[in-house]
Amino acid sequence: MEPKHKELLHQYHQNLLESITDADRLIELLSKSGSLSEQETFELDQNCSSSAEKVEQLLKMLMNKQSDHFLELCVALEKTYPHLYSALFANGGGPADHSDDEVMVFVVVQ
Incomplete structure (x- = not known):
């Protein structure tokens, strides 16, 4: 899972535990x-x-996976707990913005 998504889940951890009934x-x-x-x-x-x-274990499982399932979590929250989805997505849970990432280009000359 991407670091920014892990951070969001840590930030909203208690809210998720209390709100997901x-x-x-x-x-x-x-x-x-x-x-x-x-x-x-x-x-x-x-x-x-x-x-x-279950929520505690679920979050641990998702955060420890190699691939990022944050967006799937957001979709599931949107269907079950829209207010939690809104909170996560509005606070940076959208797709990763890699526009600031450094790009290295290699040109092969034959």
């Missing part, structure tokens, strides 16, 4: 999008007793 619905959407494997979904269901616990 139906973690199963969120997990279902993330599973359908391919962000969570069947095994991860099973682990969340078996190892977590409360919704807050």
Whole structure:
């Protein structure tokens, strides 16, 4: 996950834990999008007793993945908790802006 997305999730961590009361619905959407494997979904269901616990583990899983599933999380939040989606997306959760990144161009002369 991109550092700026991790930072946003850290920043809104407590709000997400308190506001997401139906973690199963969120997990279902993330599973359908391919962000969570069947095994991860099973682990969340078996190892977590409360919704807050599931959200805690879910966030850890998403942040530890190689690929960035932040936008899928935002889409799932938009469908289940629009106010959380708005807060995350409005505070920089949109697509990464790489316009300031340094670009190195190599020209091959034959």
